[in-house]
Amino acid sequence: MQAPGVYVITGGTRGIGAGVARELAGVPGRALVLGYRSNHERARDVVAELDRPESPVRAVPCDVSDPAQVSDLFAAADEMGSLIAMVNNAGILEQQCTFDQIGPDRWSRILGVNVIGLACCCREAVVRMRGSHLPNRAIVNISSKAAVLGSPNEYVDYAASKAAVDTLTRGLALEVAPHGIRVNSVRPGIIDTEMHATGGDPDRARRLGPQQPLGRAGTVKDVARAVTWLLSPDAAFVTGTTLDVTGGR
Ligand code: NDP
Secondary structure, eight states, X not given: OOOOEEEEEXXXXXXXXXXXXXXXXXXXXXXXXEEESSOHHHHHHHHHHHOBTTBOEEEEEOXXXXXXXXXXXXXHHHHHSEEEEEEEOOOXXXXXXXXXXXXXXXXXXXXXXXXXXXXXXXXXXXXXXXXXXXXXXXXXXXXXXXXXXXXXXXXXXXXXXHHHHHHHHXXXXXXXXXXXXXXXXXXXXXXXXXXXXXXXXXXXXXXXXXXXXXXXXXXXXXXXXXXXXXXXXXXXXXXXXEEEESTTO
């Protein structure tokens, strides 16, 4: 039997990452490797939910800001088959504050995960995909509408990190297009996940949802479906671009 085509998702056991895993799981000949940072029990539960003999799922501890753990994540993927797709979903924000309250340590943490961690994962993925003949190799990076809005008085650091993700996506896409690898980003708007509690605004999705042009906050599924479309052969001529999943915001 042919080795499975492997999909790697960082932060794949919670929120949007787990939603993407649920959309991708269960297809024979496809294996999923889910990076997670901290919560072993949750990782075990997601694997128990999605793992099938014909479409195996494995969770691997991986803090993307640690290059050694990133290497381990991809070594685990290599054991399962040939890499066909990568979703860079892992991302953080910190407490809402004004720009002057954001010191160098916080900048390092935000950029370390959202930009440098993502870049390290892209590099590991591209090295593998360049040497592969699998059809439809693709990377999707999770950005944010904040990249365009700037998030004043809230998370300018986070917004700037996501703008870097979009620019990295564009440059990398053009660089690897001759190898047949597609790279795109998705910019979610306000999505109902645990992330807003981290920012100190747990009710954000409920409060701001009705103000969005489509009259609601987004769901994990809304984003996961856009990601899986970008990974699919239906998006075979789409690269170097950014897809807003914002309900029109
Ligand atoms: P959550 O806070 O629910 O999930 C964040 C995910 O990132 C978790 O799986 C977490 O892993 C993982 N993660 C955080 N830090 C690290 C790290 N250092 N190394 C590896 N994994 C890490 O948020 P969402 O699901 O909402 O966010 C997913 C992505 O979507 C992020 O990139 C976020 O910026 C982006 N986004 C979200 C929006 C929203 O409104 N929710 C809007 C726009 C963009 P673990 O659980 O193991 O800690």
